[in-house]
Amino acid sequence: MKTSRIIGLAMSGLARQKMRTFLMMLGIVIGVATLTVIISLTKGAQHKVMKGIKNFGANSVMASAGGGRMFGPPDGSTVTLTMADAEAMQASIKGIKHIAPFTMHVAQTVVAGSKNTEAAVFGVTPAFADAWQWFAEKGDFISDEDVSGLSKNCVLGQTVVRELFGDQDPIGETVRLNNTNFTVVGVLTKRGASPHGMDMDNRVLVPLSTAMRRLYNTTALGMIRLYVDDPDRLDEVTASVTAILRERHHIAPPQEDDFRVTNSMAMAGTIKGVSKTLTTFLLLLASISLVVGGLVIANIMLISVNERKKEIGIRRAFGAKARDIRQQFLGEALIVTLFGGIGGTLLGIAISLAIAGIKKMPAVLSWEPFVLAIVFSAAVGIVAGLQPARKAAGLDPVNAIKG
Amino acid sequence: MIELRNITKTYNKDGGVEVKVLQGINLTIGRGEFVSIMAPSGMGKSTMMNIIGCLDQPTGGEYLLDGIEVAGMNDDDLSSIRNKKIGFVFQSFNLLPRTTALENVELPLIYSPDDLDIKAKAKSALEAVGLGDRVGHQPSELSGGQQQRVAIARALVNDPTLILADEPTGNLDSASSQEVMAIFKKLHLDGRTVILVTHEPEVAAQADRIIRMKDGQVVSDERRAN
Known part of the structure; x- marks a missing residue:
């Protein structure tokens, strides 16, 4: 079956159940919006920190x-x-x-x-x-x-x-x-x-x-x-300074230093490390909400397959192959998640800008959340839709048509 | 056109009891015939219809449709045959709810491998059953007789060789029943093969040939001279 026909079928299927479609989309919208906000604000914070490190001096x-x-x-x-x-x-x-x-x-x-x-x-x-x-x-x-x-x-x-x-x-x-x-x-x-x-x-x-x-x-x-x-010699000089101070202050390794030596590279590394840990943690949270959104979609779709048995039977009687039914249901899941992903990104951008405005923090908008949202949403859609779609396609036409 | 040779169908009920629904059916139906299949409820009528309509496979025997052996075909091939050669009409109409008459009639065309003008074909099928002015109506906005005519338009739209109707007037009042039967007669006169499955003698009597079944076997095959 042509892709345009699958999309048309999936769209009209979703349009017939607007409330259900909205609820399925909601989880993805929230997940992707969270993801977008986290990425924009972390990037903004990193930007600020890197500016500070530049102020510290590269050499x-x-x-x-x-x-x-x-x-x-x-x-x-x-x-x-x-x-x-x-x-x-x-x-x-x-x-x-x-x-x-x-x-x-x-x-x-x-x-x-x-x-x-x-x-x-x-x-x-x-x-x-x-x-x-x-x-x-x-x-x-x-x-x-x-x-x-x-x-x-x-x-x-x-x-x-x-x-x-x-x-x-x-x-x-x-x-x-x-x-x-x-x-x-x-x-x-x-x-x-x-x-x-x-x-x-x-x-x-x-x-x-x-x-x-x-x-x-x-x-x-x-x-x-x-x-x-020469900025390339930063680490070497840092090591020399440490060695000289240890020797002059009579500090042997297990003993704690009574000084600390740092350079811009090390500083950037430390701060990046901290913000990376935080970002990873927040991204994990956002991913969990996406997974939950996916579970909701899978759940609602499984119920929907049961309710739409008769429709599936009718389609099969008029020549729909098992594959056509599978693609229709998978298409519905994908459309829900993709639209949810796009909606979530837009919502996330709006929230980022609002937070940036209120908290006087910089928000860096970039293409990454968009791409991530599309990729994540599509993945969630496929994973969540696969089982319901398989179930729908596997129904025996004779029994399905009885409803 | 349809040749059933020693067709059997056995179901395994719960508890391992085998139920033989069809016990060796032999039947030949020629192109363009108007045939009624009559049987009391629960006597294998629906199973017959499902097998002839390629929705179900027989347990044993041979089924030639247009000279092609259908028994043993895979699911995809059976789907293609249903799409191209068979138009179903059901007792309970089986239209998709919250979907316009036009979209309901488009359904078989969506699954056709051919490049078709879907809208135009669906519209002319609706006009052929006298519902050209109801294309945008949903089933809930149509009377029973109109719904069944939409269903017939859907069965016709892909130009099938065989129209297979299961108690098509079972849910209709007598006026609507007559309208629907008139459409079937016209389809027959246009050269299509029409098979009616029914338990109502008055409906069966409108066909040229009446096949009676009982206990999964053909008990009489009567041709009426026109």
Whole structure:
């Protein structure tokens, strides 16, 4: 029998039972819509994370004080990472273009006139700008003289500027940190969010020496950032940094490191791994709802075959082959799932856009959900329709026609 | 055209009891004949009709339809024969519910391997039974007599050589019965072979030949001179 005739038969069969057809379609619509939403939103989230990783810098290796954790600011109680470590790295690792030791103190109160805000305070050297590829947009960066003279000059991130000065030019103004007055000499370019979602523009940079001796009275560094000339050597440099720190800190393997070393590749890998696990789990859920949808279709169709025995018998009496009956019922299942798949994708896109709008999250729409929906729906249709179609085709015409 | 040679049909009932419904039927029906097969209920009448209509296979014997041995054919071949050569008319009409008269009549054409103008053929078959103005009506919107005429149009539409009617007037009032019988007579005059299976003597009497069955055997075969 011609395909167009099978489609026509299946369509008119479905049209005769609109409510039943709708119920069969519903399960698939829900399953596919869930699938579409998950794919769009995960892609959106991944997109955001990858942007953050780009902000971290592709050529960089970073060593932080304090071990055990994956992310976050350095552990302030760990005082083992020192300038001597940084010097040892520079001396023994080849291909380091820039090395920037710095301190980091989060949630510090910054005051300007009557306004105050909370920001992270970084003690830095001029190499910080090169290692982060992050320079002053206005004014100057921290200079060598600032560091050697323990000057009270500072550079502000754009969020701090907005909070404390609004649209005013902050250069030359005074901000107060830890009861010490600093003169603003520069403003950093806008950087955006870190891979962990932290606002990188909410920070104040002061000379490293000033931070260590005047503000926080410490000899320890928070982090050392290395800018490598060749991104292919990231893993090699990461390994060297780890080896040097273990040796200098006298850490033997079963002992836990008192530092952690990471690079953009490793970071991307970790985050991708986490989101992959989550995505897999959600996709599994969506698949379960598709399987349930398929079971509903199979069930309703089996009942339908019983109710339509007489129709099957009549068709057989007028020359329908067993194959024709099988194709008709399989066609019905396929049409239900395909239309359900298309409807589900459209619904899913609408929901994704709505969620993205409400939660201010990016949703990335792509061709994958469409293709997946078609493939999945067709598969569900064939699997769910096969048994009912076989049963219908296998009916003995003489008995079937009795109804 | 139809040759039945020593046809038997045995059913296995529950408990392993064998029931011999047909016990050696020998019968020849020529092309263009108008024949009634009469039998009391439960005497193998339906089984006869199913076997002649190629819906069922005999347990034993030979069945030649248009010179072709039908007994032992596979399901697909039997379906093709039903599609091309046989038009069924049933007592309870057996139209598809919630389906228009036209779509009901189209049914055999859908399964035809030939490239046909399905709509046009179905429409002219409905016109031939006087229902050209009812093409869009569903069975529930038609009277019993009209429904049976739709069913006859369906039986005719593929131009079969044999019209096989099982108690076609059993569910109809006498006026509708006469209309339907008139159509069968006309079909016979047009040269088609018509076989009526019935237990009503008045209906059987309208055919040219009456075959009576009892206990699965032919007991009389009477030709009436016209």
